[in-house]
Amino acid sequence: MPFTLATWNINSVRLREDLVLRFLRDAGPDVLCLQECKSPVDRIPREAFTALGYPHMVARGQKGYNGVAILSKLPMEEAGAEDFAGLGHARHIAGRLENGVTIHNHYVPAGGDKPDRAINDKFGQKLDYLTDMRDAFHKAAPQRAILVGDLNIAPREDDVWDHKKLLKVVSHTPVEVEHLAQVQDAGGWVDVTRQDIPEGRLYSWWSYRSPDWDAADKGRRLDHVWATGDIATAAHSSRVLRHVRGWEGPSDHAPVLATFDL
Template identity: 45%
Template sequence: MTLRIATWNINSVRLRIDQVARFVAESGTDVLCLQEIKCLEDQFPRNAFAEMGLPYLRIAGQKGWHGVAIASRRPITDAPRLDICRNKHARVVSAVVEGVEIQNFYIPAGGDLPDRELNEKFDHKMDYYERLTAEMATRDRSKPLLLAGDFNIAPNEFDVWNHRYMSKVVSHTPGEVETLYRLQNAGGFNDVVRDAFPEPQKLASWWSYRAQDFRKSNRGLRLDHLWTSPGLTPKVVPGSAKIHDTVREWDQPSDHCPITVDLDV
């Protein structure tokens, strides 16, 4: 059986519920990991997800900010709940679908100044990564585990529109990139999108709202990721990973676009 999993920073699920339904219908997504739902759990549009064929839900909501959710076509069972956000934001939600543990993250953006002493938001981001890395270092790598979400770091030269410029900007600074790789190495994770589209191909999943035409300005960043553990990587359908950048062309879109991958479970 093939399981298509998507991750998408939706930037308000209630505002863009029609876009979610359209994407699910057009993409054939089986499990949808959402970030920045920006609502409490009792405000989540459950009926709309049932109507689009994703009735099984795990939601971690927060009023007006953050919030993450997993919606599935297949039944969900509980996965370990991670307590890694020192500020107690709703930034992670978990589920097990068809034997695959899914951890869905909205990792802090980190503000504007890449200095832990002068910028609490940046320190929070680094602390979040450190706690998550310590957790992943304890995991059995042979178990099927997927990390999904908006990681708010674009790691490589070809994951940003301008490497030299962005190296000084939060999301691509050397310290952040090293931190991301420490997390990846802690669990032996594969970056399935980059595996499908090797460098030097430029990739992006986010474009600023400031540009009227995001394709013309072409200042994108690959902030959204799907990572598989060694126990799950062999189940990735080769070449199935896809960045759905055309969704960014829809009316009043999120600044992020969805990413999908197929698993042979």
């Protein structure tokens, strides 16, 4: 059963409901994983998504911040939600498709401005969240699983616009990259996007602070699609829909997609 999956940090699903609907109409993924929904679950505009052919949803929400949701054309049941690092935040939701594939949708903490947990609690929370993810995968190795979301780390040198300038900037520091690598290794996860697009600069986020984000192109690849080794070879057609970042009133993230022949 081939299906296409998309992940997108929407930065308020209610504020950008029209953009989500436009994306669903234009791109038509079978599954859409949203992060930073900034909404209680009962306020997510589910009826509008159902009307477009996405009747299935699993979600965790909070008023005004965080929040994750998975919308699906395909039948899907909830497969759990973890409170990594004990933050009490809505940052993870999992859904299981009828073919047995489990989709984990994560919104990893951004980590604040200073890459030092001694002076920045948010950076410590980010590292603790990643450590808990790693430990969970060591304890129970995932199988037939996909992990997506805004992981808030650009791990490779060509995942950022300037590797040297960003080495001390949160999202590309060596300690964050190492923590993410440990998560990936613990679960045997394959970076599907880079499996398909192995070379070249690739970004999924561009700051609102840039007066002309497109021309400046100072991006980072913060949004990821991973798969366990038993299904990673079934993935193909990965892409970042950069043009969506240019829609009116956009999120600062662009959707990332991949197709799986399963």
